[in-house]
Amino acid sequence: MALDTVAIASTTPDQVQPFAELGLKSDEYQRIHEILGRRPSSSELAMYSVMWSEHCSYKSSKVHLRQFGEKAPKSDALLVGIGENAGVVDVGQGYAVTFKIESHNHPSFIEPNQGAATGIGGIVRDILTMGARPIAVMDPLRFGPADAPDTRRVLPGVIAGIGGYGNCLGLPNIGGEIVFDQTYAGNPLVNALCVGVMRHEQIKLAKASGPGNLVVLFGAKTGGDGIGGVSVLASETFGSSGPAKRPSVQVGDPFTEKVLIECSLEIFAEDLVIGIQDLGGAGLSCATSELASGGSGGMEVELDKVPLRDPSLSPEEILMSESQERMCAIVEPSKIARFLEICEKWDVTVTVIGKVTNGERLIITWHGEVIVDVPPRTVAHDGPVYNRPMTKPAYLDQLNAKTLDLPMPKNSSEIKAAILKLMSSANMADKSWVTSQYDKYVQGNTIQSQPQDSGMVRIDENSNLGVAISTDANASWSYLNPYEGAKLALAEAARNIATAGAKPLAVTNCLNFGSPEDPEVMWQFAETVRGLADGCLEMGLPVTGGNVSFYNQTGDVAILPTPIIGVLGVIQDVRTRTPMAFDRPGLELYLLGETRADLAGSQWAYLHGERGGQAPLANLKNEMSLIDLLLESQSIFEAAHDLSQGGLIATLTEMVLEHSVGASINLDGDLAIALLSETPGRVVVAVRKEDARVLSDTAFKHNIAVTRIGETGGESLSINDVVLDLTELRTTFTQTFPKLFG
């Protein structure tokens, strides 16, 4: 395999290069020529192609994502905003918290276990890279129909991957979601969220400054995994002396990552790095170009120094390899001895691969020959930007105009049957078959985890300061109205935080969509971003970062637009948090918020194959009042539980089953609507009789409707004349997952 150097590239301008196979358009390839003033060497081509990919460059989404900055609300909480590995938020007492969601959708379809595992691994390194100790993970998931044969391949693998990797890292898994829908059949969504905590002064950034400082690669050795596309370079252009095709799914080793985390934290604690970047998507191409452009620009790297698992790798492959569990640090020469010592303590492989220079170019050599000589910014940040065409989907007006014709239960036996049918459906049923495979106890700081409304972890054992996180999306609403859908998901996540007694503070997101080259998908995306940015501005919550995953489609069928919104909140004393369920009889139950006939996009509609109608409109002013009410009255709540998918009946079912304490409920009006409607902005709370007056006064003050719906106690959930024995309800609710996947 002949080495293609910069010198050769300068003298062979007409050499044909496989840019199209690497995913570059001809005008993009042309732009590389203009930047370099010559054709790129094959290593440069590899770097540009992967860094200018949709995944790394956000070329289709950038023009829209700008709104998160333009419409950003004023916030004192934001310490590090969009653009770094993850945003950082001030939570008080000198603590900073960083959190982010990323997708690992496509790899998880091909190889569910490793795809999901490395999704966890990647997001954990993003958090670590900011200087933080990772303290918890969550995972919003979407799959095809629960009873489809392929879901039985994908789901157990994904769960085992998340559990296998996360459990082995010692990170409690504190929440997430699982939703099934036909459109995810060929495109499951595996999103992973990680949250980490550090002191303010420990925040680290990806920058390579200070000429003479060393570029240090540490962690796992580089192998041939995750190179995917670049194998074109190796096999088609340069002959075939090495292994021809490489696996495109990365393989993770959580033990290596656990050791890397502890090693890195010890290095950070001694303040031994100037800048740091993890190696994730695009591997060394990304780490070196981002570090260099984060500093003054100059960097020299001797690529042949990179320790390899597979000695046959070509330089192009080394640059592209997405081998897991690697980090790249910028270290002052005076501190390198101690740095190496700590790596030795943890048995972590470490190599000095280059240095920061006072030039402006990233120069990479291979056994002394220059194979890359580029302005790093052009690789990392100056990728193409597309203003892709958008069209409002043809389906929408017709769908929105549709009058829903759903079979609604009328008498008590029909209502009982409807409840059992709904609560045994895969989307609504108990998920403990899944969550029991995750460690929620490790680190000893988990205050709340699934099935609570939000995950909550304590970050200071003395002051009891804590953070709560919730991730939410209602893709059925986004499908009917992506602008409102994004706002509604934001509102739901914020409400879930406040329901537990934490104050919403900041937002992250993972926007999962079909192909951006389809103008209708692009419109869904643009409307979603506009809705989220407007919603965040109105609610005063800054977006700290996020991730876009496009091309989630099978043939012409895109997934439902699925913007997963994560909201982080802070709680001053975790001991005061409100649990989702009551554990004793004699409490009064109140419904906060108004119920309308909102069945479009509901689970009841989904069960009947009905996608049409109008999504509810988000009333964020009302949502903020509800949040204020929840926070102000927190001390009188014995329990509080949000209403979302499945409506009031889902909320009540989950509340009575948690501690096996029943409830007697009396509802006025149309009982089916009262139980099945999914009107947003509602919460059920349990209070002592003597506190009822305070609750109604406070609700009145915040202009939130409050309705007494019943009281706790008994062996059943009885609603008017419908009686559901708790044992029967529990069996219905819990048997679905073991039956499908056990």
Next chain:
Amino acid sequence: MKVGVVTFPGSLDDQDAARAVRFAGAKPVSLWHRDSDLHGVDAVILPGGFSYGDYLRCGAISRFAPVMTSIIEQAKSGLPVLGICNGFQILCESHLLPGALTRNQGLHFLCGPQKIRIENTTSAWTSNFVQGQEIVIPLKNGEGSFQCDDSTLAQLEGEGRVIARYLGENPNGSRNFIAGITNAKGNVVGIMPHPEHAIDSLTGPTTDGLAFFTSVLTTLVGK
């Protein structure tokens, strides 16, 4: 009173074990796997986790760590040692305890509150319990099914060395529902569920686990 908590590469519950020692009123001392010096501790805890990645077999590499050479030696002369989960696996691999922990019957990692019954209150780590006491502490493991041959089982049962048994459905297929055992002297105890995660009702299902850590202090004082 000083209780050592060993950190192997891949240990996960070492901080939790140290916290439990503090809650019990003793001083936790961090012990590093490469250091054979036990720093004069009065007892040792091998915490849960995936030491050395659990490569080869759970606990199979850890038993050769320098710190284990000292622990094995001193355990034989009476040093109280508690192995939790991965620590239990290490004790079996070290032959301080008989038997082996194998893959859960259901083949899944399982995490949740688990009811167990304390069967032996004479060991160094269970003396503060009441015989037959039923407690709830978290169970979380993928390889927690206790297995041994018939004669070992008969010996363990005959000598009253089963210290705790699972109640309700057998969660992992352990022989005779065994959740924990002790050696003949009663100073070395291995337990699969996690008492260190049940010392504070804010973060655990109960505070039932704390008695494991206060027991060893009672034992040491009584010596």
